[in-house]
Amino acid sequence: MCGIVGYIGNGETQQILLEGLKKLEYRGYDSAGIAVFTEQGLEVTKSKGRIANLEEKLEGTPLLGSVGIGHTRWATHGKPSDVNSHPHTDNSHQFSVVHNGIIENYLDLKEELIAKGHVFVSETDTEVVSHLIAEEYDGNLVEAVQRAVKHMRGAYALGVLTSHEPDKLVAVRYASPLVIGIGEGENFIGSDIPAILEYTRNVYILDDGDMAVLTHDGVELFNLEGKSIAKDIVHIDWDLVTAEKAGFDHFMLKEIYEQPKAYRETMLGRVSEDGKSVDLSKELEMNDEYIRSISKVHIVACGTAYHAGLVGKSVIESLARIPVETDVASEYRYRSPIITPDTLVIVVSQSGETADTLAAMREAQRNGARVLAITNVVGSSVAREANDVIATWAGPEIAVASTKAYSSQLIAFYLLGLHLARVLGTKEEAELTHIIEGLTALPEQVESILEQASVLKQVAESMSHHTSLFFIGRGVDYAVAQEGSLKLKEISYIHSEAYAAGELKHGTLALIEDDIPVIALVTQEGLFEKTLSNITEVKARGAHVFAVTNQGFEAEVAKSVDEVFAIPKTLPVLTPALAVVPLQLISYYASLALGHDVDKPRNLAKSVTVE
Known part of the structure; x- marks a missing residue:
């Protein structure tokens, strides 16, 4: 995994692929690459790291052609590296594949292919797919892909090219998302709609077992048995600004x-x-x-x-x-x-x-x-x-x-x-x-x-100097505390834990030490006194407590904490929809204060399409 884009048409293929990959950066990735049919044949350029690294490689040696595939990878098999990046090719360098998902039986397939003389260069499961398709090829790419996927177990969204049929791009989907974009004299594939939204708003959304064959002139849809299928075109009315x-x-x-x-x-x-x-x-x-x-x-x-x-x-x-x-x-x-x-x-x-x-x-x-x-x-x-x-x-x-x-x-x-x-x-x-x-x-x-974001920014910047902190709450406040803790960990990399406030005395109070930040949620009126009692316990052990409570209670809560932020008063069952917002802002501003890449936290992906 993580992002796929493909193009066939008369446009600037390399640029279309790169722009499509940039639209998929939100999915998280550790490497990127593209494959294009040029006058020299099938050429592949790929690089560990950000798409900018790939662009730098392409500056001196652009890939000029009318059909290509691209990929942003989030490592599942093999460490992030140039060689493990997609697209992958076979030994003859005549077949190229991008893939999202996991081929569960790739080791068995790899052993069978090695016995037939295939030589592998990467640690990935995806390279097996390119070799398998090459092994199955007898002059018809569509049939070769259909036969190859019948040997595969797992999840896959595939984009496939071969220099034997350079006027064709084949896509197939099973348990990993894939869409087909329909243009005029050009067509696209993408693992998500934003990858192609700049170029077309008409798409086919593939279901499991669907295959698409793209040419300059159109798109044909088949099942894995080769039978033609019909699907409705879906018109996407999202504004690109979103x-x-x-x-x-x-x-x-x-x-x-x-x-x-x-x-x-x-x-x-x-x-x-x-x-x-x-x-x-x-x-x-x-x-x-x-x-x-x-x-x-x-x-x-x-x-x-x-x-x-x-x-x-x-x-x-x-x-x-x-x-x-x-x-x-x-x-x-x-x-x-x-x-x-x-x-x-x-x-x-x-x-x-x-x-x-x-x-x-x-x-x-x-x-x-x-x-x-x-x-x-x-x-x-x-x-x-x-x-x-x-x-x-x-x-x-x-x-x-x-x-x-x-x-x-x-x-x-x-x-x-x-x-x-x-x-x-x-x-x-x-x-x-x-x-x-x-x-x-x-x-x-x-x-x-949101109008009070500046207050929360100051709180976050103060907390960002610490390496560890805790969230506490009771009832639905505990549920919100868990989300607040996860959000902080995700993007600031500060260690944080969320605890049911009533459980503190059963062991976790041992973790409270002088000046350690504790974020306490106090929005459940029926648990108000109990939660304040728990706050007193952490305060007595030196914690610096920031509380989120309801308007009308901030004066009372302020007596027991160091700082307090009041959310608008609402019914107890509805408070999570409000209480989470200050926690989101604290996480954002803490990450910002630490100089991290807020939108693309390390080691994480937006859509986790493997187990």
Whole structure:
């Protein structure tokens, strides 16, 4: 993995490939490369590090031609290096391949190919694909690719070229995203839409087992058996500016400030015009009879999406009174979860392509569960395979560290919890209306927090001088604390941990020492006194405490802490959608103070498409 772009046409192929790769930088990468058919034949240039390194190599020896493929790599097999970078070729240098995903049986295939005389130069699984296609080639590239992938196990999105058929670009997808862009006299492939959005807005979104054959004149679609298939063209109406920084210093900061808009758009059409009811029945296929049959809910996700699920658990249990379990997706199917037909499994994924989440979803479906997906990408694998989908209309999220996608997932959980509560009758209509009024007030309240960013910048700059800090909270505050801690670690590289405040005395107080920063969340009125007691415990051991609380309580909280920041007052169940915003800003400004690459933190990728 991580990013693919391909082009065939009469444009400046090298530049189109490079610009496409730059649009995919948000996915995270450690090397980049391109392959182009030139007058000299198939030529490949690749480099460890940033795309700028690749551009520098190409300055003296540009690759001029009308068809090419490019790739940004995030290492899974073999360390980052020039030789391990994509594109990969066979021994004859007649076949070139870019690949996202993992070929699980590549070692077995490699041994078979070595026995047939093939010589490998890299440590990657992808190089096996180029050799395998070369081995299968008998004059027809499409058939060779079809035969080759039948030998492969795992996940793959492939772009394939051969100098034997230089007027053709072949793409195939299985369990890793790939789109085909349709132009006039030119066509494109990309692992994500932003890679090609500058050149076309008409795309085919490939499903598992789909193959595309691109020429200058058009695109043909087949399945892996060679049968022609028809797909609808999808017109993308995103404004290109949504993939740019729009005047902000970083994508992450831009996306933090886009949260009020993302909140409003995720609620759009789901909250009635009078603001008194929520109805998801038009977009969910599950009917009221099924909802009444649900005996338990499993929420399954990874990373930031998992933290959204922790809030979702509290929302569903408190509003719909259905028991909920939350699981890290990479653990879910290995613990043999008890799944029955009356289990609703909710999977949460920003990209909709998270490999562990997809695997967990498929395991749940094999066991008869209904799956509801919460995702930001409508055409993603998760969205297509789930029984029901709640799309979070946050728009493209470019920064690796998720902000608006996470908070939009919270909005989706609120909408779902309100919908379930209405169907099940677990809350009075007046109470539901009161919660909805609070929900619709959130965007404006987030804007008021953003207006105080300068205060949070000062807090962050002070904290950036420390090598370790802690987050504490109770109830949903603990869930938000976990997300705040992850965000800080992701982009500032400061060690941080989140603890349930009531657990401090059971061992973790041993970690508190003089002047160590502690960020305490104190937004749950029913737990107010308990949390203040826990804050007193860390203060007594020398901690410097920064608290996030509700307006109206800051004076009382200030008596027990060193600094306090007040978020607008809202209902306890809704506070996570506000409390997370100051934590996002603290993480951003701490990273900035330390001079880190905020949008592309080390070792991380935006979309994790391998297990």
